[in-house]
Amino acid sequence: NAGVMQNPRHLVRRRGQEARLRCSPMKGHSHVYWYRQLPEEGLKFMVYLQKENIIDESGMPKERFSAEFPKEGPSILRIQQVVRGDSAAYFCASSRRGSGQETQYFGPGTRLLVL
Amino acid sequence: AQSVTQLGSHVSVSEGALVLLRCNYSSSVPPYLFWYVQYPNQGLQLLLKYTTGATLVKGINGFEAEFKKSETSFHLTKPSAHMSDAAEYFCAVSDGMNYGGSQGNLIFGKGTKLSVKP
Numbered sequence: 001n002a003g004v005m006q007n008p009r010h011l012v013r014r015r016g017q018e019a020r021l022r023c024s025p026m027k028g029h030s031h032v033y034w035y036r037q038l039p040e041e042g043l044k045f046m047v048y049l050q051k052e053n054i055i056d057e058s059g060m061p062k063e064r065f066s067a068e069f070p071k072e073g074p075s076i077l078r079i080q081q082v083v084r085g086d087s088a089a090y091f092c093a094s095s096r097r098g099s100g101q102e103t104q105y106f107g108p109g110t111r112l113l114v115l
Numbered sequence: 116a117q118s119v120t121q122l123g124s125h126v127s128v129s130e131g132a133l134v135l136l137r138c139n140y141s142s143s144v145p146p147y148l149f150w151y152v153q154y155p156n157q158g159l160q161l162l163l164k165y166t167t168g169a170t171l172v173k174g175i176n177g178f179e180a181e182f183k184k185s186e187t188s189f190h191l192t193k194p195s196a197h198m199s200d201a202a203e204y205f206c207a208v209s210d211g212m213n214y215g216g217s218q219g220n221l222i223f224g225k226g227t228k229l230s231v232k233p
Contacts, residue, residue: 004158104221106160108157
């Protein structure tokens with residue numbers, strides 16, 4: 001069984017460009033979470049999605065960041081007009097249900113470097 | 116609001132020695148608690164979790180953790196460290212917010228890097 005897949009694994013962008021990060025959840029999982037990990041920090045929650053719905057985006061920066069999880073295809077985290085402070089590892093996790101006791105399975109992450 | 120504190124950003128032990136990684140939480144609702152391990156340049160792997168029931172939870176790779184409500188702690192232990200245990204360990208609590216009956220996002224501590232000396 002394939003785990004959570006993320007691509008690309010590494011992404012380099014220049015300031016002002018757009019970054020698109022993709023996440024395919026585990027088979028049978030319809031709940032997706034995005035987290036950001038800054039150097040020497042733990043993971044910070046960004047957004048929680050179900051198919052075609054954003055459930056909680058309380059951790060998303062108000063500008064430049066957006067996320068979607070369409071009916072077909074992977075979840076996308078989009079960062080417009082990237083700045084150096086966006087350099088981080090972005091992790092996607094999926095779960096079978098959106099319950100607090102449900103295990104979230106993490107992908108390998110996308111490491112974004114903004115030059 | 117929930118929060119997690121991990122005492123000690125770096126812990127070093129000798130191979131064969133006891134591993135103790137500390138985690139304290141605050142939560143306004145009964146907590147669901149997790150320990151994850153992260154190897155360099157990889158994602159997070161679940162070690163163990165506490166939801167309800169027995170307060171001593173056993174996980175993979177010989178790790179276990181005990182939920183102590185009176186101390187608001189969920190410390191991770193392993194009786195005998197192995198070189199392969201060298202990694203970063205994260206304690207997390209599940210957010211108690213409800214979305215139509217669902218809960219979910221995790222609140223992480225800052226992590227503890229474990230080094231194992233031969």
